[in-house]
Amino acid sequence: MAVQLCEWKELPKNMNNRLHTICSYMAMFPPCVPHYFIEKYTKEGDIVFDPFSGRGTTVLEACLMKRKAMGNDKNILAYLLTKTKCDVPSKGRVISRINGFEKKFNPNNIDITVEDPNIRMIFSDYTLKQLVFLKNNLKWRRNKIDTFISAMVLGIMHGSSNGYLSLSMPNTFSMSPNYVKNYIREHNLHRPNRNAFELLLRKIDRCYQKPITKGKVYNQNAINMSYIKTNSIDLILTSPPYTRVIRYGQFNWIRLWFLSKTGKEIDRDLFFSQSLPKYHDFMLKVLLEMKRVLKAKGKVILIIGDVKERTNENVINLAEEVWKNCAEPLAFKLVEPIIEDSISDDSKVSRIWGTKKGNATKIDRILVLEK
Numbered sequence: 001m002a003v004q005l006c007e008w009k010e011l012p013k014n015m016n017n018r019l020h021t022i023c024s025y026m027a028m029f030p031p032c033v034p035h036y037f038i039e040k041y042t043k044e045g046d047i048v049f050d051p052f053s054g055r056g057t058t059v060l061e062a063c064l065m066k067r068k069a070m071g072n073d074k075n076i077l078a079y080l081l082t083k084t085k086c087d088v089p090s091k092g093r094v095i096s097r098i099n100g101f102e103k104k105f106n107p108n109n110i111d112i113t114v115e116d117p118n119i120r121m122i123f124s125d126y127t128l129k130q131l132v133f134l135k136n137n138l139k140w141r142r143n144k145i146d147t148f149i150s151a152m153v154l155g156i157m158h159g160s161s162n163g164y165l166s167l168s169m170p171n172t173f174s175m176s177p178n179y180v181k182n183y184i185r186e187h188n189l190h191r192p193n194r195n196a197f198e199l200l201l202r203k204i205d206r207c208y209q210k211p212i213t214k215g216k217v218y219n220q221n222a223i224n225m226s227y228i229k230t231n232s233i234d235l236i237l238t239s240p241p242y243t244r245v246i247r248y249g250q251f252n253w254i255r256l257w258f259l260s261k262t263g264k265e266i267d268r269d270l271f272f273s274q275s276l277p278k279y280h281d282f283m284l285k286v287l288l289e290m291k292r293v294l295k296a297k298g299k300v301i302l303i304i305g306d307v308k309e310r311t312n313e314n315v316i317n318l319a320e321e322v323w324k325n326c327a328e329p330l331a332f333k334l335v336e337p338i339i340e341d342s343i344s345d346d347s348k349v350s351r352i353w354g355t356k357k358g359n360a361t362k363i364d365r366i367l368v369l370e371k
């Protein structure tokens, strides 16, 4: 039986923390959701883990609430965004690094003629030279200041106001190159000259805040959690990929260019399937690992949206599918009846793609499981 006790809707959506807004991400959940469940099922010092961490919403909320936070995502973009929230540098050091980059930048040393023409149609030559310079000089894997700056660059890469580097386009996802091409022609759009260094300094004022604790993040397939000790986690809180809905690589191709990756390369490693039995199999493997790493009586919160069948528009209750076919057979307990949450706004970008509708619906369901 489904109930509508969505008490987190009483909380501020972003939990008043600006770090959540560094960069948007497809199918991100609002911070009030993890906040509510972390508060309900853990205490200070407990370990909270999100194996499909996306932009790092769970990890950041857990850090802010003085829990030990762990995240993981196989998508390098999500990994970087989560890493940013795990260890935030001081604002002063970020600002001086941006200023240092601006001093070092010489447009005459940058050749943009070798760049992908699809990227060149989105940014003016002036802006693209700065982007290429930052792309070549930011060492985000080993330096947390550079991680933070990279996340901010990704956050301002494309959008529709003059705070973004691109011509006018959506912020949360990248429209396909062909769609962009036609859109530019039909609307006679011109690539604006925007100064990346200046916009980064404006962005840091909008999104900076320093959390208290640090988290850890991994870049692994969620069916393998071998980097986590058995019986060590208090709460797993996550939203796994749904079947048939989002190609996280392809739909982020512009941001992935900045990380020297293609959408195809990323999608190869992520779960994506049209087949429900394959989804069951994937979630069974994930839940088996979850069971191993959880402490006795540890909880798993899974946020899973309903999806529409491609052929006949039938709606599949994917949360119920996961409970019946994966969690129940693994002897998890259902702690509360499956919660139904109807999404009232357009934050769920998985429902739109260009002019086409995606297969996600307005209903998310929440499974609360116990080991």
Ligand SMILES: C[S@@+](CC[C@H](N)C(=O)[O-])C[C@H]1O[C@@H](n2cnc3c(N)ncnc32)[C@H](O)[C@@H]1O
Pocket (backbone or CB within 6 Å): 025, 026, 027, 028, 029, 030, 051, 052, 053, 054, 055, 056, 057, 058, 072, 073, 074, 075, 078, 220, 221, 222, 223, 238, 239, 240, 241, 242, 248, 269, 270, 271, 272
């Ligand atoms: C629904 S999104 C999570 C969004 C996140 N809750 C947020 O607020 O940003 C699902 C995530 O699963 C990741 N993913 C897909 N297949 C994966 C796999 N096999 N292993 C690890 N991560 C995967 C995707 O890259 C995506 O970031």
